[in-house]
Amino acid sequence: MIRRNAMKAMGAVALGLALSVSGAAEAQQQQRQKFTWWYGLTGQLAEVMENYCKNFNASQNEFEIVCTGQGTYDQALQNTIAAFRANQQPTIVQVYDVGTADLMLSGQYVPARELMANNGYRVDWNNYIPSIGNYYATREGEMLSFPFNSSSAVMYWNKGAYRSVGFENPPATWEEVEKAARALKAQGHACPIALDFDSWAAWEQFNAIHNQPIATKENGFGGLDAQLVVNDLFRKHANNLLAWYKEGLIQVRTPQSGGLLPAFASGECAMMMGSIANHVGIGRTAKQGLEWTVGMLPLYQGYTRTNSMVGGASLWVLKGRPAAEYKGAAAFLNFIAQPAQEMFMVQNTGYIPVTRSGAQAVVDSGFYQQPQNAGREVVMQSLTYTPPGPNSRGIRLGNFTQIRALYATEMQAAFSGQKTMDQALDSIVSEGNKLLRRFEQTYRGKQLP
Secondary structure (H helix, E strand, O other): OOHHOOOOHHHHHHHHHHHHHHHHHHHHHHEEEEEEEEEEEOOOHHHHHHHHHHHHHHHHOOOOEEEOOOOOOOHHHHHHHHHHHHOOOOEEEEEEEEHHHHHHHHHOOOHHHHHHHHOOOOHHHHHEHHHHHHEEEOOOOEOOOOEEEEEEEEEEEHHHHHOOOHHHHHHHOOHHHHHHHHHHHHOOOOOEEEEEEOOOHHHHHHHHHHHOOOHHHHHHOOOOOOEEOOOOOHHHHHHHHHHHHHHOEEOOOOHHHOOOHHHHHHHOOEEEEEEEEHHHHHEEEEOOOEEEEEEEEEOOOOOOOOOOOOEEEEEEOOOOOHHHHHHHHHHHHHHHHHHHHHHHHHOOOEEEEHHHHHHHHHHOHHHHOHHHHHHHHHHHHHHHOOOOOOOOOOOOOHHHHHHHHHHHHHHHHHHOOOOOHHHHHHHHHHHHHHHHHHHHHHHHOOOOO
């Protein structure tokens, strides 16, 4: 009886200790300062974003980041605008590159430098790769948001197919692309080049690497009164693409007709232009035995290459949240800027490092020597080919999502024979400038920082 009572007492003590430990853990969890992050990615990339949050929460006991996917980039921005009106905005939001002007002019953010300094972090802002950091910076070069998932455009090409027509390396010029495509067509290859109507690679990046403007006022960096332009080189190029399409050298593969990535990964189409972020997806879905790699976007003969532009998104810290949340935001943004976390991004996505130290860590790790990563270093060479200039720094134009949609609509009209290419290009300029004037009117009296 005594022994049984003693065992009961010991059990009660053990249970009490367990409850005490559980209670302490729960109390510690409750004591963590929560803050929120909204991101605009889906699928496998959304899983990576969630893992960032889990890793940060596991790395320390002071803060807890609560992460919520908002669907697409555009949905994330629109949902944030609606949340501001209800005074329910998140602490941090992921905004894609072309939403940068909207955030800058809204004034509803805490500048990156101010946030980190106020919370005791010393940041080497020069560590950010210039062609990336400058996109999210003021005219004086001060970054307002934090570069995060970044990319640029490259050419994907089928090594086996092009080797059969005498090309051991990716075509460096559009003249070589035309020659190779015609040779492939002569061999019976039905789809030498796959094309869609996404303006990012086909128009925006094309102009950047050829040092040509897409708009006046340094592509909008110089003021809201910028106007779209179609320079003579792109007009020539767009007409060339249409002529090659009619000749059967190009097939159109929009998302509605299957998309570029599946067309290339299956081996059906021998070349495509797209984001380096597609590299992982192609590697996972490529037909067995497909030999492929990437090269820099081709250049027309007689032009000197300049750097390509950054794509992707940055993280903005928003105004109107409690001061304690900003401590957590600063800690998280410091966390993701560490080389180990940049390596995590590179290993799990097709995105690239955004800092010099992160880029060096990737090189030192031997990442690019691994067979599945072959060619991914090309995008870093493209982004840093020259220091960013007025035509290759980026695009700072309002309503640019609508302008991209306009580009797609007009190119579709040209390729379907509803308009000549010159008529389509003229319409992009005239209708696009109406969108720019509408944006200028919305922010009348304001200046881009």
